[in-house]
Amino acid sequence: MPGSGSRTGFGSGALPVTYGGWQSERSGFMGRLSGAGFALVVGGCVLILTPINLGSWTAALVCLPPAAVLFVLAFGRVLGLSAEEWIGLAVRHQINVATRRNIFQSGAFAPRSRATGRQPTDLPGVLSRLRFLEAPDGLGGDLGVSHDPVVNTYTAVARITFPGLALVDSDRQTARVAAWAGFLRGFCTEDSPIVRIAVHQRCLPDDGAALRSWTGRHLAADAPEEAVAALTELMEGAGPAATTRETYLSVTLSASRARTAVKGAGGGQAGAAAVLVRELHAMYGSLSSASLQIVEWLAPRALAQVVRTAYDPEAQLMLATRNAAAQAPDWQGLEPGVIPELAGPAYAETDWGTYRHDGAWTVSYQIRTWPQSDVYATFLQPLLRPRRNARRSLSIVYEPIGPRRARQDLAREKAKRESARKLRAKTGRDESADELLEAQKARAQDVARAAGQGVVRLTAVLAVTVTDPGELETACAELQADAAASGLELRRMWGAQDAGFAAAALPLGQGLPDRRIGF
Numbered sequence: 001m002p003g004s005g006s007r008t009g010f011g012s013g014a015l016p017v018t019y020g021g022w023q024s025e026r027s028g029f030m031g032r033l034s035g036a037g038f039a040l041v042v043g044g045c046v047l048i049l050t051p052i053n054l055g056s057w058t059a060a061l062v063c064l065p066p067a068a069v070l071f072v073l074a075f076g077r078v079l080g081l082s083a084e085e086w087i088g089l090a091v092r093h094q095i096n097v098a099t100r101r102n103i104f105q106s107g108a109f110a111p112r113s114r115a116t117g118r119q120p121t122d123l124p125g126v127l128s129r130l131r132f133l134e135a136p137d138g139l140g141g142d143l144g145v146s147h148d149p150v151v152n153t154y155t156a157v158a159r160i161t162f163p164g165l166a167l168v169d170s171d172r173q174t175a176r177v178a179a180w181a182g183f184l185r186g187f188c189t190e191d192s193p194i195v196r197i198a199v200h201q202r203c204l205p206d207d208g209a210a211l212r213s214w215t216g217r218h219l220a221a222d223a224p225e226e227a228v229a230a231l232t233e234l235m236e237g238a239g240p241a242a243t244t245r246e247t248y249l250s251v252t253l254s255a256s257r258a259r260t261a262v263k264g265a266g267g268g269q270a271g272a273a274a275v276l277v278r279e280l281h282a283m284y285g286s287l288s289s290a291s292l293q294i295v296e297w298l299a300p301r302a303l304a305q306v307v308r309t310a311y312d313p314e315a316q317l318m319l320a321t322r323n324a325a326a327q328a329p330d331w332q333g334l335e336p337g338v339i340p341e342l343a344g345p346a347y348a349e350t351d352w353g354t355y356r357h358d359g360a361w362t363v364s365y366q367i368r369t370w371p372q373s374d375v376y377a378t379f380l381q382p383l384l385r386p387r388r389n390a391r392r393s394l395s396i397v398y399e400p401i402g403p404r405r406a407r408q409d410l411a412r413e414k415a416k417r418e419s420a421r422k423l424r425a426k427t428g429r430d431e432s433a434d435e436l437l438e439a440q441k442a443r444a445q446d447v448a449r450a451a452g453q454g455v456v457r458l459t460a461v462l463a464v465t466v467t468d469p470g471e472l473e474t475a476c477a478e479l480q481a482d483a484a485a486s487g488l489e490l491r492r493m494w495g496a497q498d499a500g501f502a503a504a505a506l507p508l509g510q511g512l513p514d515r516r517i518g519f
Helices: 035-054 057-075 083-098 170-185 209-218 225-241 259-264 268-282 284-289 300-311 315-325 403-426 433-450 469-485 497-504
Strands: 004-007 017-020 103-105 131-136 142-148 153-161 194-205 243-254 293-297 347-350 355-357 360-369 391-401 455-466 489-492
Touching: 017 170, 035 057, 035 083, 057 083, 131 268, 131 300, 142 268, 142 300, 153 194, 153 268, 153 300, 170 284, 243 268, 259 268, 268 284, 284 293, 300 315, 347 497, 355 497, 360 469, 360 497, 391 403, 391 497, 403 433, 403 455, 455 469, 455 497, 469 489
Parallel strands: none
Antiparallel strands: 004 017, 103 347, 131 142, 142 153, 153 243, 153 293, 194 243, 194 391, 347 355, 355 360, 360 455, 360 489, 391 455
16 A cells, blocks of 8 residues: 555644654465465474373384474574575575576577577576567657567556655645656556566666767867866766666556456557557656656667667666767667667676676665655655665566455455464563554555555565675675664575566565465
8 A cells, every 4th residue: 555644743833744654564375374384384293293192101202202303494584584485496596506596698599480580588597588569659769679488478668757755845845746646546446457567766876978979079170279278177077976866657557357357459469559559658657747758669679679688787888878879860870778688697607695687797686675664755865875886776566456356355454363363362472562563554555445545556666786896795785784873674685686686676576476365
């Protein structure tokens, strides 16, 4: 659910709104236990009951120690994960290392498509199933669409600009946040074909290519040499200290949920792309109300460039220089962007805690815990502070939930909490302050849903990328310090750094798994 707001007074008379109410998702086969954890508990109970049934102290000495180990594996948690989850990650990673599946090399010899004669987009890991398609955008141009044939989804990516919240008054902040919440709420319907919306922002050093290209085209032939030298020195000195931010909005359509509309538009990939374009045009008004301005919906070459520069930061300068030069009327070189077949890295390697791709190293984090207290709308601002030695990326992925499912999910969560409360009362254990606060948040969330608010699932992932491995841990420490200042608890994505990179560093709407519902 978009964060609920409350007003907080200050002596100056301003009344900025604070936001809170984030609820951690409880998913598991039985309560908070996964299927493996539940099996461990059952095994521990069997071991405990065995000596009781046998009435043997010898059997007790043999069975109780392994039973204790099984319970520790099931219920013990380190850095937010249970012991059996850590074991699963470690085993899977070691199998990948032993079979060299943690290493990716670009498929120069990949088989070509029989239909087109072209090689498919070659991406590593969880992105290997994606295909970049080209579709008309309805305005005379081309739209790049990321197609996932496994789950039958189609994703379009827009480059957007946003005036920000830091330098505006509290009323305008509140209006912009409320407009964004209204935009998300518009997709919380039973029949909405849009299943995922993601906001991606990356902060990276400004290469200055656009400025140099513009200066070169507008520099007078008779300009004084002293002035040209001074201007050149100024640009070279300011370039390394400058940073830029890129913001992207990705919208994902489920062809399965829009089956009727896709069939009416001609069916197949072309029909799904046509329905997606129709949905994109319909959201212009609500995006403008939230002060989000769409610069462009990325064409296939532009989308491939965004992916390519994430994998290979060194290519940023070359591509920016070429794109700036391509704006000249007499340009006869390559088109701006990158062909989709070259979007992926030439080499990538997944280690236990880092991800190496081409000439860069990345560490990805998941936001494990959101602020427990109410915060201001600008609380995420420290995460993307400019850093000269590192690139930072942040992806926030939303999944709108329809009213019927939202009611069922909240009712299920309420029933779980009531059962846990009654069990604690029977055992004589008082409720902790954390449990009382969670119950209050759940009640407030249900009241807001009944009043017409939308409910969404969301996750956020962060990535920090460096080109010098000696600076990696310093950059990670700076990111964690900034996250702590925002009231966030991060968890390094041990054993899943390739999946973390795909979610955090690329604006492709990845990173939010299906919810696992148990008993």
